[in-house]
Amino acid sequence: MSAVRALVLTGFGLNCDWETAHALQVAGAQVDRVHLNGLSEGTIKLHHYQIFVVGGGFSWADEHGAGVIMAMRIKHRLQGDLLAFIEKGGLVLGICNGFQVLVNLGVLPGFDTGSFKREVALIGNDCGQFRNQWVKVLPNVSSPCVFTRGLEAMEMPIRHGEGKFFAEPEILRRLQGGNQVIFTYAGPDETPAQGEFPFNPNGSLKDIAGICDPTGRVAGLMPHPEAFVHGTHHPEWTYWREKLGREGKKLPHEGPGMVLFRNAVNHFA
Numbered sequence: 001m002s003a004v005r006a007l008v009l010t011g012f013g014l015n016c017d018w019e020t021a022h023a024l025q026v027a028g029a030q031v032d033r034v035h036l037n038g039l040s041e042g043t044i045k046l047h048h049y050q051i052f053v054v055g056g057g058f059s060w061a062d063e064h065g066a067g068v069i070m071a072m073r074i075k076h077r078l079q080g081d082l083l084a085f086i087e088k089g090g091l092v093l094g095i096c097n098g099f100q101v102l103v104n105l106g107v108l109p110g111f112d113t114g115s116f117k118r119e120v121a122l123i124g125n126d127c128g129q130f131r132n133q134w135v136k137v138l139p140n141v142s143s144p145c146v147f148t149r150g151l152e153a154m155e156m157p158i159r160h161g162e163g164k165f166f167a168e169p170e171i172l173r174r175l176q177g178g179n180q181v182i183f184t185y186a187g188p189d190e191t192p193a194q195g196e197f198p199f200n201p202n203g204s205l206k207d208i209a210g211i212c213d214p215t216g217r218v219a220g221l222m223p224h225p226e227a228f229v230h231g232t233h234h235p236e237w238t239y240w241r242e243k244l245g246r247e248g249k250k251l252p253h254e255g256p257g258m259v260l261f262r263n264a265v266n267h268f269a
Contacts, residue, residue, distance in 0.1 A: 003030040004268045006051035007044070011035040012070065014097065015057035019226040024051065026229065027261040036070070040077040047084065050268050051091045054098030056159065056224055066122065066162040067100030075105055075116060082107070083114050091146060091264050092218040096160055099210070099220030108220050109171070109180055110213030120167040120175075120211070122222070126203030130161040134235065135201055135223060137183040137209050138190065144216030145182045146267050147260045153190045154256040155234065156223035158201055163222045165204035165211075172206055183210035183221055225257030233257075 006029040010017045021031045029051065038044040046052060059070040074082065086092060086107070094102035099122065102108045106116035125131055135158050139151040167175070175181050184207040185193040185200040193199035193207045200207050202222075210221025231237055231251045241251040 003028070004051065004265050005029065005049045006031045006053065006264075007046065007049040008033050008053045008055060009036060009039075009098075011037065013057050013059040013061055014055055016055040016095065016224065016226055019229075020053055020055045020095065023226045023229045023258060023261040024053070024265065026258065027265040029261075029265045036073060039081070040073065046078070046081045046090075047088070049085075049090070051093070051264050052082075052085060053093045053095070054101050055226065056096035056098060059097055059101070062162065065104070066160070067097050067104050070097075070101045071104035074101065079116065086113065086218060089217065091267060093147060093260075093264065094220035095224060095226065096158075096163075096222055099222055100162065102218070102220045107218055108213060109175055109211055110215075110218055111174065113213075119171050120165065122162055123164045123166050124162050125160070125164055125201065127197060127201075130159075131163070131198075131201045132159045133157065133198060133201060135199070135209070136186045136188065136190065137223060138186045138192070140179055140182055140184070142179045143182045143212060144179065144214070145212040145219050146216050147212075147219050147263050148182050149263050151256065151259050153186060155228065156225055156257060157227050158223050160202070160222055163202040163204065165202075165206075165208040165222075167205065175208075175211060176206065178214055180211050180214065181206070181208050182212050182219060183208075183223070185209050225260045228255035228257035229261070230255055
C-alpha cells in the first residue's frame, strides 16, 4: 500500500508546521510542508494528498482578527480545490490559528457543505490576555470525528489571545445535537469547567474547545495536540516518571496528542 500523504501548510506566520509534520511522520504519513503560495500558484496540488493541516501560529500577525486574512486568501484562491478535497473524502484539521482559519473560512461547522458561510466565531479571551497554559479537555465519545476516536480525558497546551468560542444559541444547540463538539474544557477532576477560569481559559460558550463538521472529517481545536506527542513534552513529566516508577510502571513513550494524528493516518489504512 502506498503511504498516506499529508500536506502541512506553512507561510505568513504559521509556526507549528515542523512539530505537526513530525507527528504525522511518526504516525506513518508521507508529509510535505507546503507554503500557501505553492498551493495558490498551482505548483502543488491539494488533490495529491489525503490529509490537509492548517497548524498554529499567528498568520499575518492576527491583523484584522486571528486567521481572517489567511481564510480570505484560501477562500479566493483555493475554494474550489478545498471543496473538492473535502468532497472526495480528504481529512482537514485546523489547530489554534488553523481552527480560526477554518471558522472564518466557513468550512466549520460546515452544516451546508460548500456554502463557506461563517456561523461561529473565535473571539478575544474573556480575561483580556494572551493565555499560554496547559488545559484539560474531555473528548465527546459520541462525535463522528475521525481524529478523536479512542481518546480519553487529556491535557494539551493552549497559546492564544482569541480563543473564545462564540455562536448564537440555535447554532450551539445544533452543534451539540449533532455531536459536532469534539472537545470541551474540564477541571482537574475531569468534570466540565462550566466556564470557570482558568480551566476554561478563554470563556468559550459551553466550554467548547473544538468542533467538527457533520461528516467528522473536518475538525478544528484551540489546544495543540502536536505539542504533546511524546511523554516528555508535559511540564510535569519528571514527576510522572518518578510516580509511575514507584508503581513499577514506565512513563508512556508517546503523549496522547499522537492519537489524533494516528487516527488520521489509520483512517486511510
